[in-house]
Structures are given as structure tokens and as C-alpha cells.
Amino acid sequence: MISFRIDGHSVVPPYLQIVQQVRQALRMGVLDVGDQLPTVREVVSATAINPNTVLKAYRDLEREGLIEARAGHGTFVRRLPPGPPPGTHARLGRGLAQWVREARDAGLDDESIESLLRVTLRAAAEEEIA
């Protein structure tokens, strides 16, 4: 069962944080088709956020077709988001962790790593257009 972490100070509104964390869990393979999501009450007890926030997030995910509510039983994962299979994310994540270790050893701080990533992403995007 997934547990949510809501950052009150983030610019991302809480309901969107939940949506993103569910999607991420599906990509990483933490959640699979048929798994049950925590009930609104469980989320609310754990995170002290408003129940309507959770309801909104679940409704958005339901509209996307990722989850479905079965009356009397709970909310379950219906399908995975489009994209590479969960294994890919996990594999790439491990590779990235290795690279981060290398960068840190080389003396880069988090800010430098983030800006390097952004620059690289932009360059790659321009390459695709070209």
C-alpha cells in the first residue's frame, strides 16, 4: 500500500502532489494494476490534509483512467500510465544514482547537478527539433 508525503511548503498544491505520487508509484512498479489505494480516511489520518483534497486527486486519476472506484470495496488501480514498463524506470533510476554518486565525488553540489540536468534536457530537446 502506498503512503503519501505532502509537502506543505511546495508550490505544487497538495492534490497534485497526490496525483504525481500515484503516477510515480505506478511508473516505478510500487503500485500495480489491481492494487488497492488507501482510503480517503487513511490518507487524511496520516497526512492531516483536507479530505476534499484527496477526493479531488482520486477523481482526477479516475478521469485519466488510471484508477477506478468500486462501490463498497475501495479504489483500485485500473491500468498503468503510458510509457515504458516499470522495470525501465527502476533500471534508469539505478543508473542515475550511480551517475549522481560520480558527480558528487567530482565535487558538484545539488544546485550544479540540477542546472547541469536542465541544460542537458534543453540541449536534447533542441537536438530533436533540429
Added chain:
Amino acid sequence: MIPMHEVPGNAVPGPAAIETTELTKRYGKVTALSNCTVSVPEGRICALIGPNGAGKTTLLRLLAGLSRPTAGQVTVNGTTPRQDPAFLADIGYLAQEIPLYRRLSAEDHVRAGAHLNPRWDAESVRERLTALKIPLDRAVGKLSGGQRAQVALALILAKRPRLLLLDEPVAALDPLARRNFLGLLADGVAAGGLTVVLSSHLVADLERVCDHLIMLASSRVQLCGDIEDLLAEHQLLIGPSKDTTAIERSQRVVQVTRTPRQTTLLVRLNGPVADPAFQASDVSLEELVLAYMGQQSMGQDALPALTHLSTVGEEK
């Protein structure tokens, strides 16, 4: 499909747990609350915010039936607050001073509650206090401030009311205890049949758990409505320091901050902003609250322009 009435934001407003019309309370020459018109739908967790002396406690006491209005109407759970066991059973009011019998123990209070209330969940109090490691058999006066607050909160939840009116309930609690209690409230609302109004100074806490807001300042209502709607209706405009009269005329300006280089306006939108020199960004709840509270320093003339903003969202 998730039922329609559980969808937030643009939901059809349900029956109101609280409705007041031009509610006024005077003590002799002092006006504690003036022409207060608010509405809180059922199932909301409503934040009651305002500086000290703004009338928060007065409003809560009027809602609980502990005071009677000097003028205006107040409706709670569908009726005027009254001395009636059925009405009293459906509301829970916790005063800031945490009234408990100092010489009696928590267990005594639980037993008293069992005798005095038709619905009483004694076990929930015992379980909760035991989990918090608060002794049930010690005189309440000998507990710390935080522990006393926990006892009072547990007792009020045990009453299983439909409406909770809490006056600074978490002031005495440490951050973890606060989070825990607010989680409990949110869970109660999620379970259904509960509306909460809580006054507090800590905007960060409230932002997380509240979806409705009533803001009081100078004994008047400054804002009342669903937080999401209120935030959507306000914007922060940042631009160069220049003549802003055009904007000020077309939008309702809540607060202006001028520096030599830059002017910042917090406005309540009255249509799209025409001036391209100004960059618009979202407002946070804290910024919104501070801006409206800052109105007090602008003087009385500023207030009449804002009082007609007192009901939002519920009239759609």
C-alpha cells in the same frame, strides 16, 4: 464513479451548517462583532482567522449559544442556537481557556460526559489518552498545558457532535501533536456528518487541513468562502513603479507595496488585467491573510470598500 456530492471546488453547495445574517454583538459601548454575514456549508473544515480582538471568540460563542446576539440572525445546524438537549448534543464548543474541573481526573470527566450526553464514546477517550501516555486517574490540574488540551480535545470528540467550534485548540500543542490532532479532525470529517470551525493564528496548519475560510478584522468579516475559490479570485501583480491608477480603478486592490524599483499589488480580480507591464502570479493563503489583516492599518475608509466582499462562492 465517485459520488458527485463528494467532489470539491465547484460542488453544489450542500445545506449550510452555519448561516449568519448581519450578526452583531455589543457589550455596552463596545462592538465586538458588527454586521457579520457568513455561511459555512456542511462537511467543511473552516479556518477562522483574524487578529486578536477581531471578534473570533465572540463569533464562536454566538454560534454555540453561549451568548445572544444584539442584532442579526444566526442559524446553526438548521436552528437558532438554543438551550435544548438535542441542539447541545449536536455541537461541541471548546473555549480557549480549556475549561476542565481541575480537581477531577480525566476518567471523572469521561464518566461525567457519559451521564450528560446522549451519544458518548467513552472508549475513544480512554484509548486516545492511553496512546498519548496521559494518565487517566490524575487530577487534570496536575497535567501540563499540552496534556490538558489533549484531554479537552478527546472529550469534545467523544461527544460525536455534528459541528465542532474550536477556539485556538492547538495553541498548547507541539507540532507533532498538532499534526496528529488535525489529522483526527480531518478523519472525522471524512467519515461524514461533521463540520469544523477552528480559529487559529497558525496559517500553515490551517492551509493544509482547511477548505473554507472566514476572516475577521476590526469586528467585521473581511473574507468568507471556500479557500480554493478565494485564492483563484486574487492575484499578485508585480510591475515597475509607475502610475497604477488605471489598475486601481478597474480591479479591487487589497494591498499595495511600493519600493523605488517595483510596485506590488494584491488585487481581487474584477476581470482580466489589461496592463502587460504587470506580471500576474498566484497568491498563497498566507499572503492573502496578511494582506487583508494589513487593511487595518489603512484605516476605516478602506473597509467599507471591502465589506461587500463578505460572501463568496456560496451564492453561485
Added chain:
Amino acid sequence: MTWLVWRQHRVQVYLGAALLAAFAILIVITGMQVGNQYHAAQAACAAGHGCRQLGGLFLGSHAVGFLIISTLGAPALVGLFVGAPMVAAEAEAGTTQFAWMQSVTRKRWLTVKIGWMLLAAAIWGGVISALVTWWEGPNNAVQLDAFDPGRFDIMGVVPVAYSLFAVALGIAAGALLRRVLPAIAVTLAGFIAVRASVAVWLRPHYLSAVTVFYKVTAGFTPPGSYWQIAQGVLGPNGQQLAQPNSTNYVDGVSASYLPASCTQVSRGAFTPPPSCTGALSHFQAFLTYQPADRYWTFQGIESGIFLVLAAALIAVTAVTLLRRDA
């Protein structure tokens, strides 16, 4: 609600019961001794000199007698320590906010609390009065002073009415002032003022007193425990004479009003000689009193007054608490 009242006042109840028990034990033990003393004195006087000299005899120890007299203040105690704090202590501590936010109405809260306080006051006043009345039985029979001020107040049914009044006064003071110490002070002052006023100014007039004129030589004593209101001697012209301020008087008439033959001959003799009788026949004495058979009527009237006052005070309390903001 009753459970809560009990739990809040448990200690007070235990204390009060202990005090009553201690008092009862003392009174019963010494009272039996008093009874024995009395029977012995009766037997002695029947056998010997005649029972007139029993008048003025005090039976029982003076220490206990003093305690008995001090029960004059007993009704006030229940007003000060039970009545005054009832609302005031809760108002001071803010605990009324707790009670009034449970599902009991303020009316019910007040009714149950006041009901139990009144019952406690009645028991307190009644038990003490019963014990005192029983203990003083022999003394009353001997001294015939049960109707006198100070004695009337500590026996019979009036102590119950005083206690109910005291507790109602305490509760009202507490409800109006909302602070314990001022409420206690006001209750004490009020209790003393009302009790004294009623006893001194109202009680002599519940029923018109009886005035009897009689010859100074004849003498007149009403039967039983009458209450003497006034007494004096009238001269030949009908005006009241001043009380004799020396021992030189005959049958209550000062020697200065009488011929020399009266005073000279009367010294050392029990009855004045015939020469004097003529002079004395011009003088009349009067006695204004309440007859002994009015004792219970007076007890009833005075109790009634204090019960009405108590009811009025409870009404004031109810209006104060139920109409005002909490």
C-alpha cells in the same frame, strides 16, 4: 447530572457528615447526663423544699452549653461554604463552560445543583436543631425560656428555614458576583443583617402582643414559656414610672413614691403591712408578652418568612444565570 454534583461535592459531603456525627455523639452523650441531672433534681425538690428553686438552674456543662449557643451560626456555615461557592467557584474557574457545553441545558444543571444544595442545607439545619432541641429539653422545662430571643432561634423548625435561606443567599451572591470571596463576604453580611432585622423588628409583631395590667401587690406570671416583650409599673396618674435603680423598692415600686411607713416596716419582711397596702393600691404593673401557646405559630411564621426569602433568592439566581450570556 446527579453523578456530577456528587463527584464535585464529595469532600464537602464527607466533611459535613463527619461534623454532624461528631456533634451528635457529643450531644447525645452529654444530653443523657443532663437528663439524669434533671430527674435527680426533680426527685430532690419533690421530696424536700419545693420545686420553685429549680427555676434558674442550669443543667449540663457550661462548655457544651456554649457550643449549643454557638449553633446560632450553624445555618450561616452552609451558606458560606456550600452556597456561595456553588456558582462562584465554577464561574471563577470557567468550568461552567464545560458543563454548559454538554448536552444538559443550563436550566437542568441549575435545577439539579440547587435541589441537592437545598436538601443538604435542610438536613444540616434539621439535624442540628433536633439534637439541640432534645438536649435543651430539661433546661427548657426548668427555665421556661424557649421563646426568648437566642433560644427561639436555635430550636424547633426555624434553623431549617435559616439554613435554606443561607444557602439560597450564598448561591445568589455567587451567581451575581461570580467570585468566591466576595460572595462569601456578601452572604455573611446579608445573613446577619436579615436575621437580626427579622428577630429584632419583625418577630415581636407577628401577632399582637398581649398586655395585662395587675395590682403590684398581686403579681402576675403567665403560664409556661412566655416571651416577655415589655414590663413596668404605672403610677397613680397612669404614667409609667422609671425602674427602681436601687434595692429600695416594694413590689416593684421605688421607695421614693411610697410613704415612709411602707419602707420602714417593709425592710426585712416578706409582705408589706396593712398601712402600706393602701398606698400600694394606687400603683399598677403591666406585662406585655407573647403567650407560650403561640410558640409554634411564631416558629411557623418565621420559617415561612425565611422560606419565601429563599425562594425569591433562587428566582434571582435563575434569572441571572438563565437569561444572561454564559
